[in-house]
Amino acid sequence: MTSRTASTEVLSDSEFVDAHNDDNPINENSNKPKSIHDYLQDIQTLTHKITTTINAGKSVTAENKKAIVQYAADIKGIAKQIHTLDEANTTLTNIKEDIKVTIREEISKAKLNTNSDPDTKPSTNTRKSYAAVAKIQNSNNNKGKKPIPKPVTKPALIVASSDAETTSKDVLINVRKEITFRGTGYAPATINTVTNNKVRIEFDTLQQRDETLHKINTTNNLTAEPVRRLKPMVILKGISREINPTELIDIILGQNPTISNVCNTPKTEINIRFIRDNKNSKLYNAALITTPHIWQALIALERVNIEYQRVHLENLSPFTQCFACLQFGHTQSRCTAQKTPCRFCASEEHQSKDCPNKQNPTAAKCHNCHSNNNKYKQNTDTAHFATSNQCPVVKKLRNEILARVDYGY
Ligand SMILES: [Zn+2]
Ligand SMILES: [Zn+2]
Numbered sequence: 372m373t374s375r376t377a378s379t380e381v382l383s384d385s386e387f388v389d390a391h392n393d394d395n396p397i398n399e400n401s402n403k404p405k406s407i408h409d410y411l412q413d414i415q416t417l418t419h420k421i422t423t424t425i426n427a428g429k430s431v432t433a434e435n436k437k438a439i440v441q442y443a444a445d446i447k448g449i450a451k452q453i454h455t456l457d458e459a460n461t462t463l464t465n466i467k468e469d470i471k472v473t474i475r476e477e478i479s480k481a482k483l484n485t486n487s488d489p490d491t492k493p494s495t496n497t498r499k500s501y502a503a504v505a506k507i508q509n510s511n512n513n514k515g516k517k518p519i520p521k522p523v524t525k526p527a528l529i530v531a532s533s534d535a536e537t538t539s540k541d542v543l544i545n546v547r548k549e550i551t552f553r554g555t556g557y558a559p560a561t562i563n564t565v566t567n568n569k570v571r572i573e574f575d576t577l578q579q580r581d582e583t584l585h586k587i588n589t590t591n592n593l594t595a596e597p598v599r600r601l602k603p604m605v606i607l608k609g610i611s612r613e614i615n616p617t618e619l620i621d622i623i624l625g626q627n628p629t630i631s632n633v634c635n636t637p638k639t640e641i642n643i644r645f646i647r648d649n650k651n652s653k654l655y656n657a658a659l660i661t662t663p664h665i666w667q668a669l670i671a672l673e674r675v676n677i678e679y680q681r682v683h684l685e686n687l688s689p690f691t692q693c694f695a696c697l698q699f700g701h702t703q704s705r706c707t708a709q710k711t712p713c714r715f716c717a718s719e720e721h722q723s724k725d726c727p728n729k730q731n732p733t734a735a736k737c738h739n740c741h742s743n744n745n746k747y748k749q750n751t752d753t754a755h756f757a758t759s760n761q762c763p764v765v766k767k768l769r770n771e772i773l774a775r776v777d778y779g780y
């Protein structure tokens with residue numbers, strides 16, 4: 372997982388100058404009369420500058436504040452000039468709406484980008500045609516507020532066969548033969564084969580799950596158990612080393628009322644899962660494990676106050692893959708495996724860090740897919756790194772783990 376060290380920094384002087392002198396200046400010297408498109412483009416550029424400045428300078432410095440005020444004044448100026456325009460088929464109301472839509476879009480884009488590289492320049496083709504803006508405006512009746520995609524967890528069962536030799540596909544066929552949902556008033560939300568020759572069935576309610584659990588456990592050849600839910604986690608990136616980890620939870624609760632308000636028994640509801648180094652040696656990262664309730668409050672906050680800092684946080688998946696043995700559920704530091712195949716090319720002759728093929732995707736070979744092919748006589752493509760999200764084994768496990776986390780119903 373990559374970590375951003377700059378998450379708590381403010382803009383340096385040179386960055387601040389760059390933010391002003393970007394390569395997309397407002398076109399003020401043209402003698403040609405401006406069209407609506409030009410004005411909308413200007414507004415888009417200015418709103419982008421505002422959001423970039425806010426996102427880049429995490430705490431609003433006096434300098435940044437000055438820049439934001441200036442951008443806002445420029446927008447105001449443009450809005451006034453639009454009054455003087457006399458384009459056919461364009462009423463003032465339409466223009467006002469367009470301005471709103473343009474600003475909304477830029478702001479929601481900036482919100483979505485808060486976790487990504489702050490140096491990313493806006494793509495030049497983000498400019499929307501008048502028709503496109505109008506179309507978005509018409510389909511956009513939720514006041515421009517994009518909901519944060521929230522993972523949902525549903526009650527689920529894991530079904531296995533009493534016969535150890537059965538594959539997950541056989542289990543699925545058996546479930547279909549033995550269990551019917553006719554007359555129950557519901558159907559399962561999803562039903563999939565999963566690793567270890569099992570089948571996972573998901574329901575909308577606990578009652579539906581428990582009814583089906585009982586039915587399956589009264590068959591002769593199938594066994595079912597409820598999926599054990601994992602507690603959700605968040606990772607806080609870039610906490611000052613001056614903060615002692617033993618005080619971290621107390622500081623967070625004392626300085627973030629929206630968290631302490633939903634936390635009844637701090638000792639059991641929120642804990643440090645692990646501490647990790649940050650790329651910046653003056654900072655560290657902390658993973659917290661908590662309840663669905665507090666997780667939701669933390670994610671909504673996006674940043675937590677810790678002493679003088681406003682520290683960025685994000686969801687942390689419990690998915691782990693070992694970079695030494697390339698297996699799952701533990702990390703390198705706890706690995707006990709004898710064999711450590713290369714994660715880039717599957718060779719057992721060298722360590723991943725010494726791989727001559729690191730930068731050469733054409734030589735990529737996945738150890739896990741390769742050994743699965745041998746074991747199960749399959750023919751899965753192996754031309755990817757074993758730790759890549761493109762690997763079907765990684766993808767499947769990642770999704771299975773994600774579905775087990777209790778983010779709250
Ligand atoms: Zn390992
Ligand atoms: Zn290698």
Ligand SMILES: [Zn+2]
Nearest residue numbers: 737740762763
């Ligand atoms: Zn693979």
